[in-house]
Amino acid sequence: MLKALIFDMDGTLVHSDPVHLKAFAEILEPEGVTIDDDLYRSSIIGHTNEAIFASLLPHLPVEEHEAYAERKEAAFRRLARELRPLEGLVELLDWADCHGVRIALVTNAPVLNATHILDILGIIDRFEVKVTIEQVERGKPDPMPYLTALERLGIQADEAIAFEDSPSGMRAAKAAGLFSFGVLTGLTGDEMREIGADGAIVTFHDRALWEILEHRATS
Structure with a gap:
């Protein structure tokens, strides 16, 4: 589930x-x-x-x-004051809330950046767990940031889905045992799959994502 x-x-x-x-x-x-x-x-x-x-x-x-x-x-x-959420993100967060799916952040960014960006995007209160670079001994590509998030959520890796855009982030998520989507803001789908991505999406509206969500939310 x-x-x-x-x-x-x-x-x-x-x-x-x-x-x-x-x-x-x-x-x-x-x-x-x-x-x-x-x-x-x-x-x-x-x-x-x-x-x-x-x-x-x-x-x-x-x-x-x-x-x-x-x-x-x-x-x-x-x-960074004019940044906006990636297309479909707010709808995905709303879906998660409606289905009792918790939301976490895992970033190599410092806490000042994370707080600033989440505030600009208007989603700072949507994340139950936030793991920033100061909170772990080793950042991505080490799996420690993701393992820390799983521990704080009190769940197993097979109970979560990760979203990453970079090689180091994808390697970290996969090393932590997570089913992971590559978000194609910088790499191609082929590049993402070569480093282990289970799927690749351009925005959070992509059907490939929602097929997985609908299946996992009811299994």
């Missing part, structure tokens, strides 16, 4: 990657680092800030990586 839906945030609840790219570009330009779509996809999407800045600014000490990360996240929050 389906008991919970567990969502990543960036690229899943909202198509925020263009705003993240702009924030990284703004902060890293003075260091001579040019952020384009290819670099964003290969070295940023789905990675923790710790790994991103260690990769892009290897000549700087960890303390400066942390300072750059804080500046980047502040820039992101400033630029």
